[in-house]
Amino acid sequence: MVNIQDLYKKFGKNEVLSGVNLDIGEGGIFAVLGPNGSGKTTLIKCLLGMVIPNKGTISVLGSNIKNGSAYRRKIDYLPQIANFPSNLKVKELITMLKDLRGKTMVDKDLINLFKLEPFLDKKLGNLSGGTKQKVNIVLAFMFDSPLIILDEPTSGLDPISLIRLKTLIETEKAKGKTILITSHIMSFVEEVSDEIVFLLEGKIYFKGSINELKTKTNQPDFEHAIASILTENHA
Amino acid sequence: MLKILKYSFYDLMRSRWSYVYFAFYLLLGVVLLFLNNDLSKAVITLMNVIIVLVPLIGTIFGVMYYYNSKEFTELLLAQPLKRSSIFLGQYLGVAISLSMSLVLGLGLPFVFYGLFKSSAIWDFSLLLITGTFLTFIFTALAFNIALSNENRIKGFGYAILLWLFLAIIYDGIFLMSLILFEDYPLDKLSLFGTMLNPIDLSRTLILLKLDISALLGYTGAVFKQFFGTSFGLVVSFVALLLWILLPVSRMIFKSKRKDF
Numbered sequence: 001m002v003n004i005q006d007l008y009k010k011f012g013k014n015e016v017l018s019g020v021n022l023d024i025g026e027g028g029i030f031a032v033l034g035p036n037g038s039g040k041t042t043l044i045k046c047l048l049g050m051v052i053p054n055k056g057t058i059s060v061l062g063s064n065i066k067n068g069s070a071y072r073r074k075i076d077y078l079p080q081i082a083n084f085p086s087n088l089k090v091k092e093l094i095t096m097l098k099d100l101r102g103k104t105m106v107d108k109d110l111i112n113l114f115k116l117e118p119f120l121d122k123k124l125g126n127l128s129g130g131t132k133q134k135v136n137i138v139l140a141f142m143f144d145s146p147l148i149i150l151d152e153p154t155s156g157l158d159p160i161s162l163i164r165l166k167t168l169i170e171t172e173k174a175k176g177k178t179i180l181i182t183s184h185i186m187s188f189v190e191e192v193s194d195e196i197v198f199l200l201e202g203k204i205y206f207k208g209s210i211n212e213l214k215t216k217t218n219q220p221d222f223e224h225a226i227a228s229i230l231t232e233n234h235a
Numbered sequence: 236m237l238k239i240l241k242y243s244f245y246d247l248m249r250s251r252w253s254y255v256y257f258a259f260y261l262l263l264g265v266v267l268l269f270l271n272n273d274l275s276k277a278v279i280t281l282m283n284v285i286i287v288l289v290p291l292i293g294t295i296f297g298v299m300y301y302y303n304s305k306e307f308t309e310l311l312l313a314q315p316l317k318r319s320s321i322f323l324g325q326y327l328g329v330a331i332s333l334s335m336s337l338v339l340g341l342g343l344p345f346v347f348y349g350l351f352k353s354s355a356i357w358d359f360s361l362l363l364i365t366g367t368f369l370t371f372i373f374t375a376l377a378f379n380i381a382l383s384n385e386n387r388i389k390g391f392g393y394a395i396l397l398w399l400f401l402a403i404i405y406d407g408i409f410l411m412s413l414i415l416f417e418d419y420p421l422d423k424l425s426l427f428g429t430m431l432n433p434i435d436l437s438r439t440l441i442l443l444k445l446d447i448s449a450l451l452g453y454t455g456a457v458f459k460q461f462f463g464t465s466f467g468l469v470v471s472f473v474a475l476l477l478w479i480l481l482p483v484s485r486m487i488f489k490s491k492r493k494d495f
Contacts (some may be wrong), residue, residue, distance in 0.1 A: 011494070036395065045494075045495070048312070048313050049312070050309070050312045050313065050494070050495045051494040052492060052493075052494060068317075069315050069317050069318075070318055071315070072313065072314060072315040072316075073315040075313075077313040079309065079310075079313070083305075083306035083309065083310075084306055084307075084310065085246070085304065085306055085310075086306075086309040087246070087249070087250070088246075096242060097314070099238060099309075100238055100314055100316065101314060101315065230444055
């Protein structure tokens with residue numbers, strides 16, 4: 001599904017990614033973890049072509065991402081910070097994206113699922129953080145693409161919406177989609193993800209299932225396993 | 236690209252600023268006509284205003300729009316769209332809506348005053364054409380500045396400096412150099428110097444069309460010889476076109492290499 005080879009990215013003097021090699025197969029939920037500033041968002045933005053790597057190749061569904069923008073039709077992306085043009089109405093934003101990317105039927109169901117009907121005629125600038133995030137989620141899941149990238153999907157969500165989001169992720173997974181998630185909420189990651197990719201100082205430190213990580217670090221639970229990696233490397 | 240253009244254009248048409256700009260020109264046109272009571276005199280006064288104000292508004296508006304629509308741009312970047320079409324669409328959206336405010340705002344009062352029956356129609360059209368060129372040029376320059384500067388304050392600062400330089404300081408340097416080297420033949424140099432600044436170029440074009448080049452003295456005669464011919468006119472418009480094309484191509488080049 002996604003193949004990343006020897007990826008390097010520097011911002012000024014700050015080397016964020018230093019030789020990432022990653023192969024993500026088809027189907028399943030992959031969690032990209034790592035401390036703050038480990039390059040998770042940069043990695044995702046490289047995948048989307050928003051950040052241009054200094055070195056390395058990325059291919060999505062077999063096509064090199066340098067060869068045009070059409071591959072992004074196969075990707076649904078949920079950005080970390082829900083920044084929208086503030087003078088647009090929710091409804092207009094949804095219509096606009098449909099106009100840009102093509103027709104979809106699932107938007108109604110998603111709006112229903114997250115109870116967004118009362119907000120459709122409101123301007124995006126006037127929405128609360130959590131509601132914005134819900135709009136963000138609707139936009140991200142609207143196009144039924146085979147690859148879904150979620151950057152901190154849980155931020156600002158209330159418990160009910162979080163449960164709805166989890167069900168949504170599970171149903172998408174059941175359809176055979178590949179889902180890439182970054183999150184700092186370990187319980188959420190442990191619950192949904194099949195495999196984790198741990199980034200540390202711009203490199204992949206660990207890739208495998210949660211159980212493998214537990215054995216590797218000799219820790220009984222997931223949260224402590226992650227913490228032990230961090231203390232070992234930063235102590 | 237056309238879809239982005241459409242959305243940028245609608246977005247701007249709904250914003251208050253387009254109306255303020257439109258209303259300002261409407262008022263300016265009406266007041267000038269009322270005070271001058273004569274179409275061709277109003278055109279001359281208008282020229283002085285347009286030459287300075289249109290670049291300023293194009294620059295400020297371009298920078299402002301770029302920084303304000305950052306979120307929109309980031310949303311678009313994750314969609315299956317080419318970068319060049321995203322930025323070109325936004326640029327054209329701004330430039331076209333500004334030009335429309337200018338042309339409609341100034342055009343309407345003049346049309347109602349009886350422009351079509353007057354002999355000033357060509358002078359007036361040239362004024363609007365150069366105004367449109369200046370809008371496209373300075374919006375493109377503004378987008379370039381905004382693309383190269385993440386910091387908004389810096390971006391605004393550079394944009395204002397650029398306007399100040401081309402609208403005022405350049406003329407000063409130009410004049411100084413003419414005085415300094417007055418013993419040498421300067422016609423070629425002054426022609427060349429005028430070509431390098433879009434504001435000067437537009438001013439010269441309009442002045443010569445208005446047939447008041449006698450005011451410019453000897454240089455005026457040289458200019459008249461060059462710009463007055465159809466060859467000179469073509470060269471000037473090519474120069475103005477280059478002033479649009481070069482910044483736009485740098486904008487596309489830069490946007491393809493930028494991280495968001």
